[in-house]
Amino acid sequence: MARYLITGGCGFIGRHLTSALLGDGHDVTVLDDLSSGDPAKLPSTAHLEEGCVTDADKLAKLAEDADGMFHLAAIASIAAAEANLERAHAVNAGGAENAVAAAVRSHIPLVLISSAAVYGAAGPEAVSETYPCLPLSAYGADKLQSEHYATEAAQNGGPGGKRLAATIVRPFNVYGPGQDSGSPYAGVISRFIAAALSGAPLRVNGDGNQSRDFIFIDDLIGLLTACVSRTRPGTLIVNGCTGTATSVKVLASEIGRICGGDIRTEPGLERSGGVAHSLGNPGRAAEIFGFRARIELAEGLRRTFNWQKGTTLQ
Template identity: 45%
Template sequence: MSEMFLVTGGAGFIGSHLVAALLAEGHRVRVIDDLSTGKRENLPEAVEFLEGSITDAALMHAAAAGIAGCFHLAAIASVERGIEAWLATHAVNLGGLITVFEALRSRPVPVVYASSAAVYGDSAELPITERAAKHPLSAYGADKLGCEQHALVAHHVHGIPTLGLRFFNVYGPRQDPRSPYSGVISIFCERLRAGEPVAIFGDGAQTRDFVFVADVVAALRAAMSGIKSGDVWPAAVFNVCTGRATSVCELAETIAGLCGRRADIRFAPARKGEIRHSLGAPEAARAALGLGEPTPLRQGLAATLNWLETTPLKP
């Protein structure tokens, strides 16, 4: 059945992939985005587009009219911005989520929202299960944890069914390699395919759990279906990860191999405060949301490189 979904932050990296998937399923899609990092050209014509901030309560009310569910992805997804502009990022990253819930109080519909592995901080427990201690090390992570707490309130006090997804390191086409906040994969892909050296901070043995954007979209859609059908507890939070650790050196070598060359790695001093290992436990999400096997890293990297090859960079 065709339904209308609202996607906040739909012009961004993850949001634009979700929008494409929803449209392909025959749904109608409304996007609210202030284009601070998102791009209008990431969205097809078929989308109803509202340009503005999720912190604008009147605009959010208009955006919520007639929707069957909301995917809340808009955020200032940057630890660095949280340091430079603590209060302003808090207003968007936590205040924005509450504005979304406020707009839905009078007519509750399910909300699937983006949380982050940043809620765990430097976890001693590996792989990190949903029950691991939450010790965020940044304003960004603290706000994402706050989102989870307010989502519980939205459910218990206001009857809004919610489901939070803690994304680990998401990668794939449309992650802007020129952005100072883009992931290590975008930067490595861009440099290694051009035959340029890459900088690795520290010894390169630090590991991350890299999850391909298509798998994240599958989790978002399964979460919405699960919450609508009542199959998933309506205030749950799950990891979205692969359960596979990849070191930064291994990542550089794999990308270089896909480009048909050896990686020219320049080691730089370790960054202060960088987390050594991040590895998620995907089992709970797989069981609750019926998710399949994650996309193998080589396959996801090949798709990302292919996108870079075929997409001319715009100034």
């Protein structure tokens, strides 16, 4: 049994990761400021510490009792980040800097959750981890800065000359049961399903040809748990993706098929300056960890729809 520290463990990905680690017999401590996560949904056997990753001393103290750390805590909504850039930078970049320092100090491996937002407008081709990173948002820039903190500590070491063992994961569009459709952090899938269940039209921005690489939550968790086994010093960056692109209008059609009813769509705003296409190359994760996403989009949507339907009817 190992002891793991998860920052941001009350969030969507964090709760699923906590459940998976507990199910494997590990001990889990969660650090979360509860600004967006729901502690009531956290497994009761997890140890919850209320606090923010901007508190370097608290984070370092918790890391002392851990065998490994997953750093997920972030202000993940681009809109929320843009609304308070100073706070978002303190949490997203500053929090990562603190997590890196704590991991180095306690000499434990770190799995740092970055984002596909670091790639910016990469175009319709699948991007590998060596693709130039040109983020378009402050959130993406902060995530890239977080990666730099980890890379520097892995190359140059920290106090006592200890070099960090860091695995950086860049998730693409994560979805699945447990994602709150009413949250500003919600993805297009949970919002579309919520609209379908309420009989409202699905709002499709632009021409609907913009595409994303949607990865089911169980698949991403499988990758994250594989990453923590890597303990040798240095930095490894892997995409958390499927390698398959789905357009928004195809997504809307597929959700309509699963709902079994007449789904209406309505045009939304034509957004300028955004990312039209986002698609990852899963090759490195497959080569190093033997990981490939297993849940097809149709199956993942079905599971997510059934969960949201059950929650709506409660």
